[in-house]
Amino acid sequence: LVTAIDHVGIAVPDLDEAIAFQRDTFGLEVAHSEENEEQGVREAMLRAPGDTTGATQIQLLAPLREDSTIAKFLDKNGPGLQQLAYRVTDVEAAMAALKAKGLRLLYDQPRRGTADSRINFVHPKDAGGVLVELVEPAATGH
Numbered sequence: 001l002v003t004a005i006d007h008v009g010i011a012v013p014d015l016d017e018a019i020a021f022q023r024d025t026f027g028l029e030v031a032h033s034e035e036n037e038e039q040g041v042r043e044a045m046l047r048a049p050g051d052t053t054g055a056t057q058i059q060l061l062a063p064l065r066e067d068s069t070i071a072k073f074l075d076k077n078g079p080g081l082q083q084l085a086y087r088v089t090d091v092e093a094a095m096a097a098l099k100a101k102g103l104r105l106l107y108d109q110p111r112r113g114t115a116d117s118r119i120n121f122v123h124p125k126d127a128g129g130v131l132v133e134l135v136e137p138a139a140t141g142h
């Protein structure tokens, strides 16, 4: 089902501060950043310098709004690991396979994720206390 560990997401109160911390402390660089209005996040994808292999990235997630998922997570838990994202080739097929095993998906239809990927989430209560994201990357056009 899973082809790679796509990213690990960390909830942060301030995106720019978190980027600076990861850069100055661990030497990670920003590969991509964007705002996702629907998900209520400002986000950045970080990688080791020069890495273009598609290795697992770190996703920093800051709230765009007080009523967003990340704002609620920060209020309840403070900053920290928020999600584990698995890469799949076909998100609908992955959803169907997990549903057949009795796991709850958060959305009936895939939604838009980072860089026009198609995403859904498994409820953390059905995945060992971990919020699991399913990510089908956008077609590259190659």
Ligand code: CMX
Residues within 6 Å of the ligand: 009, 036, 039, 041, 061, 069, 070, 072, 073, 076, 082, 083, 106, 113, 114, 121, 123, 124, 125, 129, 130, 131, 133
């Ligand atoms: N990881 C693990 N457990 C979590 C969790 C998380 N990120 N978020 C909530 N939970 C647990 C809580 O600890 C709580 O458990 P208890 O009842 O035992 O205390 C339970 O789930 C319910 O928590 P809640 O605070 O009431 O949270 P909600 O039910 O309102 O929301 C969830 C939880 C998963 C439905 C919500 O976080 C969600 O919709 N997530 C998917 C969207 C998302 O995360 N968007 C931001 C990232 C965008 C992106 O990646 O592109």
